[in-house]
Amino acid sequence: xxxxxxxxxxxxxxxxxxxxxxxxxxxxxxxxxxxxxxxxxxxxxxxxxxxxxxxxxxxxxxxxxxxxxxxxxxxxxxxxxxxxxxxxxxxxxxxxxxxxxxxxxxxxxxxxxxxxxxxxxxxxxxxxxxxxxxxxxxxxxxxxxxxxxxxxxxxxxxxxxxxxxxxxxxxxxxxxxxxxxxxxxxxxxxxxxxxxxxxxxxxxxxxxxxxxxxxxxxxxxxxxxxxxxxxxxxxxxxxxxxxxx
Numbered sequence: 255x256x257x258x259x260x261x262x263x264x265x266x267x268x269x270x271x272x273x274x275x276x277x278x279x280x281x282x283x284x285x286x287x288x289x290x291x292x293x294x295x296x297x298x299x300x301x302x303x304x305x306x307x308x309x310x311x312x313x314x315x316x317x318x319x320x321x322x323x324x325x326x327x328x329x330x331x332x333x334x335x336x337x338x339x340x341x342x343x344x345x346x347x348x349x350x351x352x353x354x355x356x357x358x359x360x361x362x363x364x365x366x367x368x369x370x371x372x373x374x375x376x377x378x379x380x381x382x383x384x385x386x387x388x389x390x391x392x393x394x395x396x397x398x399x400x401x402x403x404x405x406x407x408x409x410x411x412x413x414x415x416x417x418x419x420x421x422x423x424x425x426x427x428x429x430x431x432x433x434x435x436x437x438x439x440x441x442x443x444x445x446x447x448x449x450x451x452x453x454x455x456x457x458x459x460x461x462x463x464x465x466x467x468x469x470x471x472x473x474x475x476x477x478x479x480x481x482x483x484x485x486x487x488x489x490x491x492x493x494x495x496x497x498x499x
Contacts (some may be wrong), residue, residue, distance in 0.1 A: 260490075261288065261498060264460065264475055267486045274307055278494055283334065286499045290315065290325040290336055301325050301338060301351075316351060317367070324369055330377045336381055337361070337403045337484035348382050350394070362393060372413050381412040381419065389421060389434075402434060402441070413456045418478065420444070420454040420461055431463050433478065444480035456494050462486075462495035 256269070259276040260269040273289060277411045280291035287306055297312060298321035304312035314422035316322075320341040328335040334353045339346055347362035348371045360369045361380065370383040379393040381401075389412050402409050407424030414420070420435040431445045431454045445451040449467035456462075460475045473486040473495045 262486055262493070265487060266309065267488065269487065269490055269492075273304060275446070276304070279323055279325065280299050280494065280496075281327045281336070282496055282499060283327045284329050284331045284499050288327075290327060292325065299323050301336065316356070318349075318358070322349075324371060326373060327374050328377050329375055333377075333378075337373065339369040339371065348380065348392075350380075357370050357465055361394070363396075370411055374414055375416045383410050383412065388409065389419065401436070401439075411453055413454055415456050415458070418456060420456045422452045422454060422463075430481075431461070442479075444476065445483075446480075453494055457497040462497060464493055464495060 257275055258271050259273040261272050262269050268494060276289060276457050277292045280289050282289055289304050289306055289360055290301050293302050300317055301313040301315045301322045303315045318340050322338045322340050324339040326337045336351045338349055342360055345365060346367045346369050347360050348368050350357045350361050351358040366384045368382050368384050379391050382390050382392055384390050384496040386408045387404040390398050390407050390483050392398040395407055401419060405425045409421055409423045412419050412421040417436055421432055422429050423432050428448060429450045429452050430443055431451050433442050433444055447467050449465050451463055451465045451488050453464040459478060462473065462475050464471060465474055471493050473492045474483055475486055476483045
C-alpha cells in the first residue's frame with residue numbers, strides 16, 4: 255500500500271509495516287529475510303535487494319542493460335537465485351540471476367513474448383506465461399511442456415505448489431482465479447464475481463488473491479476449491495499479496 259510492504263496474519267488481519275519504498279513488483283526470499291523489488295535506476299527499472307532485518311538502504315542487485323522486472327526468488331536458501339523478465343532483441347524473455355556467479359542467463363531463448371516467472375517448489379523448473387495466453391513449465395535444462403494452452407482470453411500470474419497451479423484468466427469474460435490440477439489436468443474456476451480477481455499466490459491449503467469487489471483493491475484468501483473467501487485488508491487498500499515463506 256503506497257509503496258510500503260506490510261505483513262499480516264490471515265486469522266488476525268492487522269497490517270504491520272515492515273519496509274517502505276518498496277515497488278509493487280517484489281518477491282520475498284525463501285527464508286523470508288530479504289525482499290527483491292523493482293525501482294527506477296538511471297532511467298530503467300532494475301532489481302534492488304533489501305534486508306528486512308536491517309535499517310540499511312536497499313542495494314542495486316545488478317544492472318541489466320534493458321532493465322529488469324517481475325523478480326521471483328527461487329526456493330533454495332543455500333543456492334539463491336532470482337528469475338526475472340527483461341528484453342532481448344526486442345522480445346520479452348525470462349532470465350535467471352544466480353547470486354553465486356553474479357550472472358544471469360536467458361531461460362527463454364525464443365521468439366515468444368514470455369514473462370511472469372514463478373518457481374516450482376523443487377527449484378528445477380519455472381512457470382512462465384507465453385504470449386499472454388498459454389502457461390508453460392520450463393525446466394532449467396531447457397525442456398518444456400504446455401500446462402495451460404491458448405484460450406479465447408488471456409492467462410497470467412501463475413503460482414504452484416507442485417500439485418496445483420493457480421492463475422488468473424479472462425476466458426469467461428472478466429479476470430477470475432482458476433486452478434489446474436497437474437495430475438489430472440483439470441481446470442477449475444475458483445472465483446465467480448463481476449469484479450477483477452487477480453494476483454493469486456498459492457501455499458499450503460490457502461490461496462491469496464487481490465480483488466476490487468468492494469470498490470477498492472484489497473486482499474483476500476480462500477480454500478483451494480474457492481470456498482471460505484476471507485478479507486485480509488478490509489479497511490486498507492492493498493495489492494500484490496505473497497505468503498511469507
